[in-house]
Amino acid sequence: MKKHTTKLTSKSIEGSGLPTDYKRAIAEYIWNGFDANASIIKIDFTANEVGYIHNFSISDNGTGINIANISETFGNFMVSLKTNSFSETGFVKGKKGKGRYSFSLFCNKAKWDTTFKSDDGRFLNYNIQINKDEIQNFETIDTVITKNKQNGTEVIFEDFFALTSDLLDNEDFENYLANEFGWFLYLNKERDYKILINKHPLNYKTVIADSDDHEIPFGKFIFKISFLRWNEKIGDKYYYYFLNSNKKEAYRKHTSFNNKTADFHHSVYIESDYFDLFKATKNDHPVLDDSFNQSNPTFKVLIDHLNEFVSSKEKEFVRNLKADALIEKYNRNSIFPFFSNNKYDKLRKEDLENVIKELYSVQPKIFQNLSIPQSKTIVGFLNLLLDTDQREHVLNIVDNVVKLSDADRLELSNVLKTTKLSHITSLVKFLENRFKIVDILKLLVFDLKKFTDERNHVQNIIEDNYWLFGEQYHLVSADKNFEILLNNYYSHLEKNKKKPEKIDNKNKLQRPDIFISRKSEIIDGSDPDLTIEENIIVELKRPSVIIGTEQFQQVERYLRFIIEDERFNSVTRTWKFILVGIKLDEYIKDLHVNQKEKGKKYLIQSIKNYEIYAMTWDDLFRIFTIKHKHLIDKLEFKSVVIEELEQKGINLNKEATDFLTKIALSKNEKIIADEPDDLPF
Secondary structure (H helix, E strand, O other), X not given: OEEEEOOOOHHHHHOOOOOOOHHHHHHHHHHHHHHOOOOEEEEEEEEOOOOOEEEEEEEEOOOOOOHHHHHHHOOOOOOOOOOOOOOOOOOOOOOOOOHHHHHHHOEEEEEEEEEEEOOOOOEEEEEEEEEHHHOOEEXXXXXXXXXXXXXXXXXXXXXXXOOOHHHHOOHHHHHHHHXXXXXXXXXXXXXXXXXXXXXXXXXXXXXXEEEEEEEEEEOOEEEEEEEEEEOOOOOOOOEEEEEOOOOOEEEEEEOOOOOOOOOOOEEEEEEOHHHHHEOOOOOOOOOOOOOEOOOOHHHHHHHHHHHHHHHHHHHHHHHHHHHHHHHHHHHHOOOOOOOOOOHHHHHHHHHHHHHHHHHHHHOHHHOOOOOHHHHHHHHHHHHHHHOOOOOOHHHHHHHHHOOOOHHHHHHHHHHHXXXXXXXXXXXXXXXXXXXXXXXXXXXXXXXXXXXXXXXXXXXXXXXXXXXXXXXXXXXXXXXXOHHHHHHHHHHHHOOOOOOOOOOOOOOOOOOOOEEEEEOOOEEEOOEEEEEEEEEEEEEEOOOOOEEOHHHHHHHHHHHHHHHHOOOOOOOOEEEEEEEEEOEEOHHHHHHHHHOHHHOOOOEEEEXXXXXXXXXXXXXXXXHHHHHHHHHHOOOOOHHHHHHHHHHOOOOOOHHHHOOOOOOOHHXXXXXXXXXXXXXXX
């Protein structure tokens, strides 16, 4: 036996920052084992029925303690050979040799039974012993050659005064070890690293809520990136840990996500032989030798990738977990405004929830630490805004409250633009308005026909709702004499024309009721290099007027007037004249039959590029029904739209609902522009 003395006193050792908690003390011995290249750490203990510990030891299969270096390890208290430890939390853990004295927290004696392989290939075993009363001294027992060709060290603790078996055999102790060593065991899972407690493996996975591994090449280096999200808080700050090829820490850097999202407990470990040459410096100036530091271009690119990667993990965490919890909390505390139980209101609420989730994912601070009244205010405001066509203004408002990155703006913008509910809302309002207009016209034409005239009643409605005669037409003028009408039309085509032209025709003061021209031209079927401009003139008749010879001749005069005006007689223009009245006499019906071969419903005359149509109000309303069957026929959420319309007092008849099928609402604008092929306008 040989007695050794350190260069410090027992008081210096006790005041040097040793652990003050038994769990921390035990962790130091485990780290010492991993620092000695161990892959398996065993914690073994036995106790009696009242919890008194008979035996307690921590062993490892590491390299052992070479007795040739004993004076540099145990002999120099603050200078350990293990200057590059696996330690993650910042406590010394073998870097300065303090861990071996941690036993003094809970027992009076510690003995190291260690086996190492000498330079000549022999396996040598010896013991080291330290007593708490003389902690500055340690003893080594003579070295012997052992037949057990297995490296390793076992630390045996004796004479306990502050440790009982219930402190070791409980969930709290195992959770502590899992939090402390979980990252290290995870990174070494392919090498089957383990901590065994009385032969049972420590289940470190219980503290890991999420994990993600991937590799990326930068230049000639490969970086293995391991992301861990913890179930519990692991410290005040979160770090990127940069590890060399031996998994030893070369550098650490705060992530940029330390305070943004509550409960986003995370660590990121980056392994590469790039960090074998890494030398961190206080200033980010390029190094002059072959090593790397923070100013190296590869390192900067790596940091950018890490920030983007962790940002995506944070949003995934918020969207999938925190946002759902927020919605549940809002439902529990009645934060949401009232929604009915119909399908449409359910979709409105779902839309509001999705926008809140996305906002929360992009910028959680918007919804954090709010009182119930504050939460109700912001949710109510969002609901009002989303119910309008100004929903995309949410983006600008949020951007004024918290600065959004370009990626955040794009992501949130896509959510606000693509939601199906906005299409449903717009469509319901669109259909509601049209059905009400048709109902009003039906009332005027059928129920109040004694009091209705075309100029003061019907025409006022039609000129604001010319879609009844085709979505493709643009209202140029209504109830104007032809001189004004044709000049308005001409100025519509020739926007630079300043002076109205005189029309030398005795019929110029005749007044058609409404004049509509097509916005855009169509391709000429006989010559693809030319386009045809379509025009429409509508003559409305009061409900008491039956369409007959007199009304037909009136429209013929309009037709002849246009034919005789050289400004409007190009063969690349077509003209459609439409007569609408309560009823058609037999003469007009015969004209329908006469034009039947042309395959155009309601046609009564066709001359060159001029056509005259005659129809009843009931025909016009039927056209409306057919067109909107065609529209509703293509709606994905047909039942939702119908239910919402019925809530507003608009009941589609069975004939209309029989035509309903599914198609994407995103095509609404095109659907509205489309019309059945067999209709003339």
